[in-house]
Amino acid sequence: MKRNIIIAGFFLSSIFPLAQQYGGMWIPTEVNEKEMKELGMKISAKDIWDTTKPSIKDAVVQFNGGCTAEIISPKGLLLTNHHCGYGQIQKHSSVKNDYLADGFWAKNNGEELPNAGVTVDFIADIKDVTPQILGNTKNLEAKQAEDVIKNNIETVTKSFKIEPYQKVVIKPMYYGNKYYAYIIDTYKDVRLVGAPPSSIGKFGSDTDNWVFPRHTGDFSLFRIYADKNNKPAEYSKDNVPYRPKHFLPVSIKDKKEGDFTFVFGFPGRTTEYLPSIAVEKIMNETDPAMIDVRDVALKTLDEKMRTDQATKIKYASKYASVANYWKKWIGEVEGLKKSNAVGKKQKYEQALIAKNPAIKTTIDEFNRLYTAQAPYALSRAYYTEVVRNAEALTLANNYYNFINAVESGRMDAKTLESFKNRMNSFYKDYDGELDAKVTAKVLALYANRVPAQYLPAGFEKFKDVNQNLKTVEEWSKNSVITGRGSLNGATAYSDLNKVFADQKALVQNLKKDPLMQLFTSMREAYMKNTDPKYNEYQSQIDALQKKYMAQQMETDRDRKFFPDANSTLRVTYGKVAGSNPKDALYYGYQTHLSGVMEKYIPGDYEFDVPQKLIDLYNKKDYGIYKNSTGDVPVNFTATNHTTGGNSGSPALDANGNLIGLNFDRQWEGTMSDINYDPKFSRNIMVDTKYILFIIDKFANAKWLIDEMKVVK
Incomplete structure (x- = not known):
């Protein structure tokens, strides 16, 4: 495979003096309009958010509770990522119609496919309700204040007069120093319109995940339907395409380095205002611990996946899931070090202390609390990752909950059926023999890395990997948990219903299972020796973080603050830019279809290319979609401050036209969740x-193009 590194002769430092200093995920009612204008925005903040007339916010939705999507036509056509719509594409796929492999394109509205349970949420309004939530909490102890706040939230939520299709959600901002109410319109009839084959929508898959240069067509199309009055309604064949208040014009103008861009969406979680000691612990202790465990698991899986095609297919999705945050954490650690995140935080803390000496007491207390919590945090990181990556322990955890439900009388027929379905799904892509090797190795890591006082008594016997391999394999091949051992003449693979036919017998079998006993001992030791102390310190840290956030905002009057991401609607902005992540290494800001062909590997599950796309490339049949180079641009990067949840977010130009669809970040800048740095951070x-x-x-679906307002 050719990895295409685009060398560009641009001078990065010429861009960054104008770039935003702190990034930012701004509440749309409080955007940093001054800085956005300085960076090149030509529209006003009112064009982005206005409840009195149509504005861009009316075209941006939260898709199915996690991703973002945007309306791109007057007929409710919705654009989001391929990976955001993946579950829906998969559900509609079959052996006869494999939409994941072949793609799906409706030829008209009648062919669009309904998706039960999928919703889109519009933010109708945002209200600052801080006085109502915090007004009667002054001088209260933390626990008392917490109870009063909870009651206030309930009261204020009920005070809003809303429509049947609306809901009110109140969210804390700035670590509980402010509160905002979100009035949400939910639409429930969302239909699949189009999706490219995975060879386009997931091109590069695991290898290219978190990386640039990237060549992925990560998009899919849906449509919102409403009743005849344009109101939300349950699915009905009588529903009609939703008529939006606003839809985004789609620009196909060429981009150039330094162009202003902003992203509008629902970022998940960031922690930009942590003290330096917290960042130091993440960088040097907890992230490396989690990387440690996944490194062992991934290497073990990869050994078999490389030599066995059936295993490669069975574990492809799991491997990608494990590798996703493994790669992200590696990039985060590297980025924190390269951007001198701890040093910058320490310098900022000293500047704050110089203005407000009381902050020294806060920083000293942070140092004490994080230092005291550190061994428990490390134990927690290893425990959660070991249980997550040793599938035998994950299964044991599920069966542990099953035993509790049976013995407490909570295992009714519906709950049992749900549990069996979940287990069936798990076993479908499970290899007990391979898992025994992973489990043996991560147990050795756990025994060697975590101090004995946090482990079960006698756990030192698991320090030897070779001994573990023999022991765990023996346990695994006789275990009902792993599906390799039998009960009532059946295994979990052959007949799960027989295994569960006698719940009491199953419970007795499980209690005698060595893998179950191992997990139970690990869990009990963790719950006794780690969890209480970790949470005790975390409660104190959380209360102190709220105080520190207030101190920062009161002391640093020159800085315009934005709240950390919490899955609410936000605006972030920056400039189209390449990057210089390492010495003498430059990535251009734009990749092209020619780069797809350079990576092309026939038949490869990550880098195969559909024949029709090859034909279009060979004929150079690009229509109006080529840029000044004569090639079709595929992906581009900018300095927008994004995170998980921004998947599917619209990237807009200075005039509010759609120019791109957000789907990932460069791994060298994934530390932007903790420390945004325009030198490294690229979406x-x-x-x-x-x-x-x-x-x-490619799809010959010009009827969809005809719906849009294309800006040429």
Whole structure:
């Protein structure tokens, strides 16, 4: 495979003096309009958010509770990522119609596919309700204040007069120093319209995840339907395409380095205001611990996946899931070190103390609490990752909950059926023999890395990997948990119903199972020796963080603060830019279809390319979607401050036109969740030229293009 590193002769430092200093995920009612204008925005804050007339916010939705999506036509056509719509594409797929492999394109509204349970949420309004939530909590102890706040939230929520299709959600900001109410309109009839094959929508898959240069057409199309009055309604064949207050014009103008761009969406979680000691612990202790465990698990899985095609297919999704945050944490650690995050935090703390000496007491207390919590935090990191990555222990954890439910009388027929379905799904892609090797190795890591006082008595016997391999394999091949041992003449693989036919017998079998006993001893030791102390310190840290946040905002009057991401609607902004992540290594800001062909490996599950796309490339049949280089742009990067949840977010230009679809970040800048740095932080977007090229030229779905307002 050719890895195409685009060398660009740009001078990065010429861009960054104008770039945002702190990044930012701004509440749309409180955007940093001054800095956005300085960076090149031509529209106003009112064009982004206005409840008195249509604005861009009316075209941006939360998709199915996690991702973001945007409306791109007057008929409710919705654009989001392929990976956001993946579950729906998968559910509609079959051996006969494999939409994951072949793609899906409705030829008209009648062919669009309904998706039970999928919702989109519009934010109708945002209200600052801080006085109502915190007004009567002054001078109260933390626990008392917590109870009063909880009651206030309930009271204020009920005070809003809303429509049947609306809900009110009140969210804390700035670590509980402010509160905002979100009035949400929920639409429940969302239909699949189009999706490219995975060889386009997931091109590069695990290898290219978190990386640039990237060449992924990560998009899919849905449509919102409403009743005849344009109101939310349950699915009905009588529903009609939703008529939005606003939809985004789609620009296919060329981009250039330094162009202003902003991203509008629902980022998940960031922690930008932590003290330096917290960042130091993440960078040097907890992230490396989690990387440690996943490193062992991934290497063990990879050994078999490389030599056995059946295992490669069975574990592809699991491997990708484990590798996802493993790669992210590696990039986060490297980015924190390269950006001197701890040093910058320490310098900032000293500047704050110089203005407000009382902050020294806060920082000293942070240092004490994080230092005291550190061994428990490390134990917690190893425990959670070991249980997560040793599938035998994950299974044992599930069966542990099953035993408790049976013995407490909570295992009714519906709960049992749900549990069996979950187990069936797990066993479908499970290899007990391979898992025994992973389990043996991560147990050795756990025994060697975590001090004895946090482990079960006698756990030192698991320090030897070779002995573990013999022991765990013996346990695994005779265990009902792993599906390799039998009960009532059946295994979990052959007949799960027989295994569960006699719940009492199953419980007795499980209690005697060595793997179950191992997990139970680990869990009990963790709950006794780690969990209480970790949580005790965390409660104190959380209370102190609220105080520290207030101190920062009161002391640093020159800084415009934004609240950390918490899955609420936010605006972030920056400039189109390449990057210089390492000495003498430069990535251009734009990749092209020619780069897809350079990576092409026939038949490969990550880098295969559909024949039709090859034909379009060979003929150079690009229509209006090529740029000034004569090639079709695929992905591009900018300095927008994004995180998980921003998947599917619209990337807009200075005039509010759609220019790209956010789907990832460069791993060298994933530390932006903790420490945004414009030198390293890059979000990755699918270029609208590529999206329209695939819809028009590849899918022959020009009827969808005709719906849009295309800005040429």
